[in-house]
Amino acid sequence: MAKPKADNRARFLQKFTMAGPNDCWLWTGKTINSGYGYFWVEGTKHMTAHRYAFLQAYGYLPTVVRHSCDVKLCVNPAHLLPGTSKDNSQDMASRHRMGGGNVKLTAAQVEEIRRRFVSGSHGRGGNRRQLALEFGVDSKHIWRIATGRAGDYRITDPKRGVA
Template sequence: MNAASEFWSRVKLSNDCWEWTGGTRGKGYGTVWIDRKRYYAHRYAFFLTHGRMPTGVILHACDNPICVRPAHLSEGTQAENVIDMWSKGRGVAPPLHLGESHHQARLTAATVLRIREQYASGQYTQACLATEYAVSPASIGQIVRHESWRHVGGPAHQKVAA
């Protein structure tokens, strides 16, 4: 039996998904050994269908990790795979809000501006500001260097010459 026949003999056909019945690993994705090399079954199904191994990731239209049905598989990028995951309600999409509208924000834009002004005055250290605003010194450092809260203006951090 050749590799293709052996592969397809391990697939349970149905009107919907064609499910891999061989071994699995990772997050339930099927695996197959061909010529002493392990492949993910969905990638090998793509190879058998298109005559080449995919260069990117394989997207499952059905979201079934053991599905190897060629009509359910398409080649894409990792970014497309992540967007597909988020659009289907899996995983956690990054926050779309900046600053105080972010669900974990502990400061407001006005407070950040005040922190930058206080630090620029030279009368406050980062440690002092961290204590006053109940945030970490690292957070204050990122604020005064404009590494966080970039959308808020205020005085730029000036390095003090040693």
């Protein structure tokens, strides 16, 4: 006889770290290549974790679920907003998140990331997520910065202008 599947809501609650009501609640479960949390619903379909959190909190799914905090791993319903693709694009443009190359960090921030970076296997055991949250960039950017990959961020320094 097949083992009964755990309740979706109970499983979901085990896959993120709940902090204060105004803090980001970071997804610790599986992620997809774009950096969003990934959740298996009802054992048969997948959904990004922030969309599932929105559905559970508000009872419906808009076309797009946006993050007011700009943290892809955040599932705090207080940070999630309904919207359209146009709203999401406007958010990205106004927050300099379009195309990866618009992420702006100072030279000092880049050096700090490189100094503090701890490597992990496929996001496990390292500190990419924590650094990404702290510096307001995607965890992939943290890895690229720390490992010296070029072209995925722009270093700005007020003394020198854009490097």
